[in-house]
Amino acid sequence: MRYSIFFMAAAFALLASSCHDGGQRGVGAEPMAQIAVEKHAEILSLPIEVKAKRVTIQEGLPSNVVSDMQQDQKGFLWFSTHNGLARYDGNVVTTYLDNDSTGVSALIGRTKKALEDVTYKKLWVYSSSERLTCLNMVDGKEEKYCQEVEKLHFTKWKLVCDGMFWLWGAKDGAMLIDYRSGSFLTRRFAKAEIGSSRVPLIDSLDKDNVVLCTTDKVFLYSEGRLFCIAKGMRMSRTRPFHHKMLMVSEKGDVYVLRQGKLQRFSHVAYVDGEVATGDLLMGNRWILFTNRRSFSIDVRTGEVAECEGEWLIPNGRVLTDNKGRKWIYNKTGVLRLVRQDKLVPLILFPQQTTNYIDYERFHIVEDNHGLIWISTYGKGLFVFNQDLTQSQHFVADKLGESPIASNYLLGIIADRHDGVWVSSEYGGVSHIQVMDKGVERIYPNGEGNMDFSNVVRMVKKMNDGTVMVGTRAGSLYHYSADMSQVLGKSHFDSNVYGIVQMPNGETWIGTRGKGIYGAKGLDFKDRNVFCMASDAKHRMWIGTFGKGLSLVYPRKDGYGVKTFFVDSVGLNEVRCMVIDKHGVLWCGTSGGLIRIPVDEFVKDASRYKTYVRDYEIRDVIVDRQGRLWLSASGDGLVQVEPGDGETEPKFYVFNTSNGLVNNLVQSVVDTPDGNLWISTQQGVTAWNARKKSFENYMFSRNPMGNVYNENSAVCLDDGRVVLGGNYGLTIIQPSRLSHVSGLTDVVFTSYPYSDEITLTYEQRSPNIHFSTLDYSDVRNVKYTYRLEGFDQAWSQPSSTPWAAYQKLPAGKYLLHVKACTSDGTWGKESTLVIRIKPPFYLTSWAIMIYVLLVLGVIILVVKFVHDKNVLRNRIRLEQELTRYKLVFFTNIAHEFRTPLTLM
Template sequence: MRNIARRCILFLMVCSLGLNLSVVTFAYNNPKINFSRITIDDGLSQASVQTILQDKSGYMWFGTSDGLNRTDGQEFKILKYSDKQNDSISSSYISDMIEDEEDNFWVGTSNGLNKLNKDGKLIKKYGMNNSNEGLSHYNIWAVTEDKNGDIWIGTENGLDIFDKKNETFKKYFYSKDVEIGLSNNFVTALTFDDNGNAWIGTKDGLNFYDVKTKKFKRFTNENENTQLKNDYIKRLLYYDNKIWIATNGGGLSVYDISNNVFKTYVNNESDNMSLPSDSVECLYKDKDNNIWVGTDKGLAIYKKDTDNFAVYNNKFYDSQSLVNDVVLSIYQDESGIMWIGTYNGVSYFNPINSFNHFKKNPIDDNSLNDNEIEGFYEDNEGVLWVGTSEGGLNSMDRKTGKVSHYMFSPTDENSISSDSVWGITGYGDKYVYIATSNGLNRFDKETGKFKRYDLSELTNGLVSSESRFLYIDSEGLLWIGTRNGLAAFNPKTEVFTYTDLLSVSNITDKLITSIYEDINGNMWFGCGLDGGLIKYNRRTDKLRIYKNEINNPKSLSINSIKSINGDSKGTIWIATNHGLNSFNVSKEEFTRYTEDQGLANDYCYGVLIDKENNPWVSTNGGISKIDMSSNRVINYDVSDGLQSTEFNAYSFYKSKSGEMFFGGINGFNNFYPENVVKNYYLTNVRVSSFKIYDKAIDFTQNIDLKYNENYFTISYFLPDYRNTKKIKYEYMLEGVDKDWVESDNRNYAMYTNVDPGKYVFKVKARNSSGIWSAPTEIEINVNNPPWKTPGAYFLYAMLLALVIYLIWNYVYILENMVNQRTVQLNKELQENKVLYNKVIENERYKNNYFINLSHELRTPLNVILSSIQLIRTLNQENKLKKDKIEQYVEVLDKNSNRLLKNINNIIDTSRIESGNYRLNLEKVDIVYLVEEVALSMKDFIESNGLELIIDPEVEEKQILCDANEIEKCIINLIGNAVKFTPENGSIYIRILDLHDKIEISVKDTGVGIKKEYIDIIFNRFAQAYNTITEEHGGSGLGLTLVKHLVTLHGGDIRVSSEVGKGSEFIITLPTNIEVEN
């Protein structure tokens, strides 16, 4: 769709251009071109512009004799040779340049070939070298590219073809053999035809190179079959199977390839439509296939239909003429602008300009005689009548181009009454009426005489003779607006009426600047000072005055009226010195158009209405058109071809054909509104530079910045050079700007302290016709600082997680510690409870122990004391007999030993527990020792009705022990067995050899021990035989002593018991205590 739209737009442009040029051509042979200029004052490095190019980015390049210049329409970038910079171009003298398909530039200079990238940075220099790796000569005259992408270079010493892929040069030189070489080594021009064949211009003739046969053919002035007038060729151009040849002194030759015919165009001084000079410098074909010819005496455009030239020269008095007559280069950019490089700068113009400009030519009498234009009128014969400020009345025959001047002569009463001419109009085919500063004049076209009317005299002083504005109404009355009053003149009767219309209505402002009759027959008058707008209804003879009301925005914008007009819908348009007003008659409401609505300037002069009901108004800032379909204002100024930005009052006119005329201080413009072509050239804004802290960087569509590179400036431009001053820009940085930022004509945007993030910079432009381009976008990513990067945040997250983990772990550890401590405390509490219970129990055991112990001690003591008391009593009574004494002594002895035994057990136990007990170790046959102790107690055992059984499994076993202490253990165990075994029971003594240990078992068939008491029977304070102990006696010290003695020997003692069946005490002793210890 976009391609279709572009084609449609181009078609409209071409059609409009054709219509416009046809109108101009109809009027004059050479349509005037208003050139703009670029000189060294505007930034060019040097005035001689030898080559021009627009690159694919839209920049314009100008190669001069001192530097390569690049511009975006606002500023220049200049490349020059520098012996201090290795990356500078090889020479500042630029002869030719091209841009290849890879967007690289190939720049020919006086010192070699340079390859530059699209930004103008040097890629490589190619100098002179006799091998195939260098140029034939350093001085280059022509550079071009063939369809294969190879670069052709014309040098001062041969033709070089550079193979970009292999980086090699193929060279061709002069040869006497015409088929294998050039006619001359000095190659000045290159071009290709449709077949890809090369045409080579030299200082000595034209050469044709057939790419298929690889053979040359020559065309020189010496050849009999050629009409080449000069062999020194400057430039070549191929078009329509013809070779256009610019020669140095021989004019312009055209070689028709198909017919093998030359045609030459030379200068003819008597023909201003001939070539301006025989020295042709350059050639160019524009998009409409027009051939442009640059010579050393001006610019020529070949006119195919008439086979001649339109010639343009520099005119010292016209700043809009060619800047210099020596034309060195010609180029047309993408928008259609023609660029002319000369010996003194660049001239450029827009060929689609629809505004024709006519002004005084001081060296041509057949032109306007004054540039201050005050009024217009076109009669039925097509003659344009122009009023001037000081040049009287001018008539321009638009068919012949003849201009006539009519000026005041004090000696000729038939001359015009004044040279200050304002309003002009006609009546019929014979008369033209002219308003001057000295009355009304009627010009008779048949007689060529003027008739003067002194308005002041004819109206009895009611109307001033200083006439300003003329208007013929629908009834044929000529209305005259003057410096002081209003009158209506009947051309037939020559009678003035309505002379007192303003006076009787007490209207004080009688400077009538404009008169208009609407579609209903009402007359409208504009007052030039402060009288406002007057509506006169002739049917009711009533006046209605409209003025500005301070607090009413729907009132007239100001009371000073400059002109009045109306459209086909009945809307009245009023130009004032403070904007343009539209008046809705039915609603009696005004709508204002000022600079705030886009008007070029608030000071308006004349308003005209086109066929589409669009108003065109002249101002002090150019011409403004209000497009009523879009309610959009389009402004035009000098760059569009206007005579000036300042126009004049009364100086506006619309002919019957719809052609409009506006006059100003530098001539006048005429145009057909429908042919004023909008600038439909649609291109996008280009980003030209990206600067960080005012330092330019290389950039792409995606710019990645560091966190501290957030102060940047983006420069941009619209590659539309029709009117760069009227380009308006808007930009926004999404994420920073909430809406589009208006930058007017400023072509850069600056941002500071931009936060890290991803942004999209957008910029768009409105061209001179008010058409907006699509936004250009670049992505900008301002990276986070290192401490804000994802990695950093990941690290922070990890650290946070670690901290959280450490805190959690610490809490967990604390909880565990608390839990453990709680468990420990609970355990300790339980242990303490157990200990407490044990203490309580031990206290009970102790109590029991001490009770038992006291019983054990008291019993023998009581027996002893009783026996002693008995003996003492018997002895006192002399009843003591010998046999009784022995009996009592035996009782005393037995209980004394028993008491001694208990005391010894207590002492031994205390010594062992305190660690003060020492064994007396010796080698002992443990089997013998146990048997002897058991046998020694046999009588005691049997006396208790028990059976003793000794069953050793080994006959002899030597161990290291304290025999006395072991004996005590055996006696205690046997004693306990006897004590707790009822009659008819048995006591078993068993000895086992366990190699390095000996096991002694004392087993009975007694009462047995409960399980809950087994672990505490060796505690001297906890005797397990509570009830039994009470029956059988005993303190429990024996087992405690046995346990301690066995432990001292490095052995152990264990118990197995079953209540009611008996108990078994097993002692395990090591054979060698020292080894065990």
């Protein structure tokens, strides 16, 4: 490193002298050699940058006062508000209020807390009316577990095990709710049975052994039976310990419950008015906090010692975070982390302000980044690193730019991905995400200067691994190879766009408007230099904006200059260039790509080819496999298989339809693992060569912080990527980025806890919602679906999180849905069985009736025809009989008449 600094110092000295000789140094320019000698070890640091999205009444919350939050097993977020219960899937807020459509009673109106029973798919909701409501999570209906539920009041509750609940309080004794058999079985423990309606304590050793304490008795509920194990004492604290139960009474007597027997174990010498406020177990010590002192009880010997020093914490109360760590607070503004047998104090409140609130209401979680978040009631939100040595404080502001809406926070949880959810008083819920811990941001001219002095227009890596950075304010910074130190700085009256180290020790600096600095004997003034490249014969190729391509070659008396494409519209604006391993110069211009075999071109200026003339190419690189990659602004990223000179290059275009974050590509750089990092005018995309997929990132919550510039991307020797943009430098450590991929399984949020639904014929136009429940990437998720039995093909991928069908015929259908996140990787397919009942007139019963009716009609018709035929036959027979009779009587008459005639 020492030799590289010396080399750069010498280079800058030569540059300074050449600038002085040429008379082109800008006004106020500082000698870079001097600054290089006076180098300073400025260690660059970065605070955590976060982005936040708020969920409020405008998004569908029933109230902006959210007292409790939790994420269920499926992934939904549940919010307990002052106006009902709400479920959130990242797209839609579903509310559970007091009305006939939800089937939820008024008991759920002002909710305080909710607890999920995963096994039995029930959500128990506690309201401010001191009542507990059971919500069936499958159908969203309330389940009545007791006829007296509207009359009973309980202040405390505990889920002993899945399917078994205990409720207790100071008015109505206690109640056991057992629904492990599939139906609710309740048992009241009222004054008639336990001698008191006041139950201050219930604790459990396991699901079969529960300790119930009244104001003067101790009961053990074991295997369905209740036993009184002590009388005449009131317990104030209990603590399960190694299949035993430690207890302390209000008089200071310490008891231990083992094998169903309660034995006096020790004694704490309370003074008058001294009561226990909190406790915790530390190995074999039981720490007991009172309103005046602290005590340590050895659970093996019963020895009691009064705590001193840091452990003397009057009014101590204990919190447990989501990782099981213990924290102690006592209304002094100090929060203490218990670390082994020591305490790590954090002063979060000025002590004088604690008199104006009840308790500090600390809530603590650790997120998936390993950061510790602490919410307070009155002092906003704190975030700490693991060892609590670094912190950041978020407070609400008038402009609404803070991640929290109020400093009075009511709760905080960490979700399963990388988000933190904070509820604030009257401000709804904030979803906070750390932009990324694998990213640092450097502001060359200091973080407070949001002007041209921090807009980076050029980033170049030098031969020794150090990095040169040019800003739009004319400053040129020289950083160490690890970007931890600024080795030098110079100022020019024109922006620096290119820098190249020559074999002879010269450092050529190209500027926009002032030509080339650092090249002795070269007259190249007043040119808009955009890029430079030196070929194998030490000739310099210079791309200018408006003056075409220039070739600078050494002569005895200095340098000679040739220019090309001056009058070619588009080609005369050369923005970038690179020379491949075959000695071919590739120039990216505002009018496409130029391929120049340099040795042939020097002899014959017609020996070049142009491609993709309708592309404006902002950057061009050659990767480790010899392929070209072009940044085509507005058209995306272009991969070029260059061919061998005889075969034509092949072009492959990647854009937003392939997963690119934005088509306005600015710069591209490859890393040793074969991946690409692509900066755009709004966001960054990483091309994963192994997965052949894109991963998109927004590293700033401010849109301007996601704007990057052309000619401003390099890969450091340690594998980190440096991108220049409107907000300084973004340094990316790819191995530490927490990109969530593959977590795109779809949940049908309209019917979340069932894989099959049955709809009536009147409901045959369903609108089915779905979500990935990945709250970190909801806006970038795309869905496609197909209704088997109705659709012929998959739908066009869209961010619309629902599928709507109109007037489906009765029958069975399978709705297939899959989703992909911003990286373009599709997740697993989810399937929902949809059965649509036919109308009554098409049901089997109706068909049977129709068959019976048809059969009846046929029978009637047959009977009618038969009867008519019978009648016709009868008539015919009667007519024949009549005719026969007539003939007979005629013949008889004739016979009688003939003799008479003879007579």
